[in-house]
Amino acid sequence: MQTTQEPRVVNIYTESNPNPNSLKFVVNFMLMPEGISRDFPNLDSTSEAPLAKALFEQFDFVTGVFYMSNFVTVTKKEETEWFEVKAQVQQFIKDFLTEGKAILTEEIKDNIDDELTGDDAEAKIKGVLEEYIKPAVEMDGGAIKLSSFKDGIVTVTLQGSCSGCPSSTITLKNGIENLLKRMVPEVKEVVAEEG
Numbered sequence: 001m002q003t004t005q006e007p008r009v010v011n012i013y014t015e016s017n018p019n020p021n022s023l024k025f026v027v028n029f030m031l032m033p034e035g036i037s038r039d040f041p042n043l044d045s046t047s048e049a050p051l052a053k054a055l056f057e058q059f060d061f062v063t064g065v066f067y068m069s070n071f072v073t074v075t076k077k078e079e080t081e082w083f084e085v086k087a088q089v090q091q092f093i094k095d096f097l098t099e100g101k102a103i104l105t106e107e108i109k110d111n112i113d114d115e116l117t118g119d120d121a122e123a124k125i126k127g128v129l130e131e132y133i134k135p136a137v138e139m140d141g142g143a144i145k146l147s148s149f150k151d152g153i154v155t156v157t158l159q160g161s162c163s164g165c166p167s168s169t170i171t172l173k174n175g176i177e178n179l180l181k182r183m184v185p186e187v188k189e190v191v192a193e194e195g
Contacts, residue, residue: 008029008097008098008100009028009098010027010028010029010094010097010098011027011028012025012026012027012028012090012093012094012097013025013026014026014086014090015071015141017073017139017140017141017142017161017165018140018161018165018167018168018171019075019140019141019142019161019162019164019165019167019168021063021075021076021077021078021164022064022073022074022075022076022141022142022160022161022165023073023074023076023082023086023089023141024071024072024073024140024141024161025071025072025073025074025089025090025093026070026071027070027071027072027093027097028070029070030069030070031067031068031069031070031071031072031103032067032068032069034069035130036068037066037067037068037143037159037160038052038066038067038068038104039064039065039066039143039159039160039163040052040056040064040065040066040067041063041064041163042056042063042064043056043057046065048104048105048106049065049067049103049104049105049106050101050102050103050104050105051065051067051072051093051096051097051101051103052065052067052103054092054096055074055089055092055093058092059076059085059088059089059092061076061077061079061080061085062074062075062076063075063076063077064160064163064164066141066142066143066159066160066161067103067104068138068143068160069138071141072093072103073141073142073160073161074089075160075161075163075164121149121184121186121187122146122149124183124184124186125146125149125154125180125184125187126146128179128180128183128184129144129145129146129156132179133175133176133179137162140161140162141160141161142158142159142160142161142162142163142165143158143159143160143162144156144157144158144159144162144176145157145159147193149187151188152186152187152188152189153188153189153190153191154177154180154187154189154190154191155190155191155192155193156172156176156190156191156192156193157192157193158172158192158193168192169192172190172191172192173190176190177189177190
């Protein structure tokens with residue numbers, strides 16, 4: 001369980017990504033352990049996420065919050081323009097973190113399946129996702145997780161800025177699917193489910 005921390009100096013800047021409705025708020029320290037992320041697609045999912053809950057409650061245009069590494073990705077309603085609200089959201093996150101408040105109250109655990117062997121097609125898929133795909137997706141303020149692999153079909157979950165992004169289908173088929181088919185011959189197709 002994370003506790004409240006001492007107040008700290010917080011520097012925060014924004015990065016855009018391919019999803020015009022999402023913006024990545026990057027801070028000068030790690031918020032989450034490496035490789036761990038949390039996705040909050042609605043207010044009901046934020047019971048153990050005080051920052052995400054506060055963002056949903058403070059701003060009626062927020063439709064999603066995502067934590068990973070040293071950033072928080074906020075997704076907004078399409079009719080709201082970032083130039084109108086970016087500074088408010090940025091200041092809100094900065095104030096929250098400056099006060100030393102915890103962004104999560106749950107115990108953070110990794111959800112990687114340790115039972116897989118290197119010979120298993122599923123383990124190979126996870127390896128390709130970890131090494132080649134996740135870093136690029138994270139740069140855009142999102143995450144991708146393997147949900148299942150059955151009968152040659154890889155199902156992945158897209159989170160953060162990738163969830164609902166207009167270009168995610170193209171990226172999924174032209175990028176991720178082609179790479180996985182090339183590197184793991186057992187893969188026939190890649191499909192996405194919403195995070």
